[in-house]
Amino acid sequence: MSKRPSRDQAKIAYQFVRSAILTGRYLPGKRLIESTIATESGVSRTPVREALRWLERDGVVSIEKNKGASVNQLTAQRVSDIYEFRARMEGFAAYLAAERSTPDDHERIRAACEAFTDAIGSESSDRIRLISETNREVHREIATASKNAFLASALNATTDNPLVVRTYHTFSTVELQRSVSFHDLIVEAIVSAQCARAERLMIEHVLQARDSVIREFN
Amino acid sequence: MSKRPSRDQAKIAYQFVRSAILTGRYLPGKRLIESTIATESGVSRTPVREALRWLERDGVVSIEKNKGASVNQLTAQRVSDIYEFRARMEGFAAYLAAERSTPDDHERIRAACEAFTDAIGSESSDRIRLISETNREVHREIATASKNAFLASALNATTDNPLVVRTYHTFSTVELQRSVSFHDLIVEAIVSAQCARAERLMIEHVLQARDSVIREFN
DNA sequence: ACAATGCTCATTGTATACAATTCTTCGGCC
DNA sequence: GGCCGAAGAATTGTATACAATGAGCATTGT
Incomplete structure (x- = not known):
């Protein structure tokens, strides 16, 4: 099709x-x-x-x-604003996911994380696109697992935000590996229902991305 | 005009x-x-x-x-979802306002709070409308003081959310007085740059509103 | 000369006409 | 009798025509 x-x-x-x-x-x-x-x-x-x-x-x-x-002028300030906002939103989603997710959700989140890890190792020509897509999937599964439909839809609405997608062009291998680490830790926190930790880890995960992008500006 | x-x-x-x-x-x-x-x-x-x-x-x-x-079906769950979301957003705005606001911002926020207090005492026929408007103004000033333009615009976009406006029909005098108390405490926290307290107070303030609305459902 | 005023034009907001898609219903076939 | 499918109706998506708004410029009066 x-x-x-x-x-x-x-x-x-x-x-x-x-x-x-x-x-x-x-x-x-x-x-x-x-x-x-x-x-x-x-x-x-x-x-x-x-x-x-x-x-x-x-x-x-x-x-x-x-x-x-x-x-819009994409000043460092403005980009930072958007990422700060996202960080809190995603953090809250992770918090709720840790509180409310089911074993089924865990399975889906884990699968999405694996796909992301695979994408990083890929040598395909659209590797960047693949990384971006699979990453989106991880975050989307977590948002869904939050069981807050309004939050999930607000987050999904901004997932193909140009600013977010752009970042993967600038990510180095070491930064991508760091993303994998964070994903793993976040999943672990969610599965073991450690809400506050899941939230903190997710916020830091997104702020890492912010820092990478901001660095590009200078 | x-x-x-x-x-x-x-x-x-x-x-x-x-x-x-x-x-x-x-x-x-x-x-x-x-x-x-x-x-x-x-x-x-x-x-x-x-x-x-x-x-x-x-x-x-x-x-x-x-x-x-x-x-949409306005189940208690769904309404709760929306308020939870708002609570976090507004809480973050209060956090940032405490961190970044200027004396000018403090003046504007204080003035908005006074207008809200006055509105509660008013005997005007559109008292409810007045309360709603002035309350919006308080929250809008705080959002502006957060100095995060993206966050402020996202919040303002939902300020005339039908669900939010509706609540004032259901608020009792005691609940309105409680709102005044919270406003005062939040302003105090913001002025004295106590970020975490401002955030917590704001989250509780919005969750109070949520509980009032949910109560109406049953 | 300069400010104010009205005119012109580019652009957005709105209405309406048309195309494409989905839903419904009815008839045929098993 | 019930299921499948095709035709038609209802509704959304898109294009285009028209109205209204705001910006820029020229003109005029002081």
Whole structure:
């Protein structure tokens, strides 16, 4: 079942703008004109508008009523803000997962962690993409195991935040190994229902990622 | 300057649906047909679609691709989920505010707290509305003082969450007095830069609200 | 010369028309 | 009688046309 034709215009527009910002083609401060993006990405304005709202939620662009969207300045401060926020959210999810998860959840989380470890060892051409995907899966399983549907959906909504995905380009092998360690420790804490430890470990895990990204800025 | 003509169609649609859900005219599980809402609220489908996305973010409706939106079952569990989430967010904001706020911030927060206290004593016909507004202002000032723009915007996005607003209908005088106490304690902790205390107090403050609402359910 | 005012135009917000998808129902077949 | 499938209806997703808003510029009066 190929999803090549990708009949989802809003997603096309989203990825188009996202990619343009990440590669530096759209620079910070640039105003994003809906009609221009529509033409460039080959869809109409309607899905473009929706895509811009998504990017606003990601913290990547700002939208002012009747004035349109513009690319946010990605200062170290701003990136740090977003990661701090995520760290707390994910930490809370880990806390709840430790408190409420079932053996079934444990199985799924463990499997996701293994897939991540495998991805790191992979020599495939889309290794980075693979790492990113499997990592997402780990965090998503933990969010689901938190049994707080609202929290899980809020987290999933930001999992393909451009800022988060970008990080894997900058991660060194040693940092990836560290991620594996943290995943292991977090799983252990969750399985043994040690809520506070799971939370602390997850917060630190995310803050590690923040530091890596911030370092790139300087 | 009257805003009676209220040129914002999306907001009209949002408040229309929101009100319909709160008053029980739209019951949980009810499917929300865009064209129907458009006709009933007197705007076109385009702003209705946007309004539904806002309500999804609030946790009030669920949207499935190509299937549309439906009103969420507001089980005690689900309401609790949302409040737990908010409690952590607001707690983090208070933590950061205690760490980073300036004397100017302190002034604004204090003023907002006083306005809230006044609102409680008010005999005005829209007393509930006034209480709700001033309370929002307190929390918004604290969010701003956190100096984390992303966090502040995420919180503000959910401040007129129907679930949150609803609570003030159910609050008794004693509970409102308790809110005043908590506000005072939180401000004190923030001003004296006691981060952990500010966070704990804020979490408890929001969880109090949760308990009040949950109690209504039974 | 400069500030204020109104005009023009680019762009966003909204409405509506059209396409694609899902749901429903009805008829045929087993 | 019940299950499967196809046709049609209902509804969402997308495109486009139109209205309203805000920005920039020129013009005018002082």
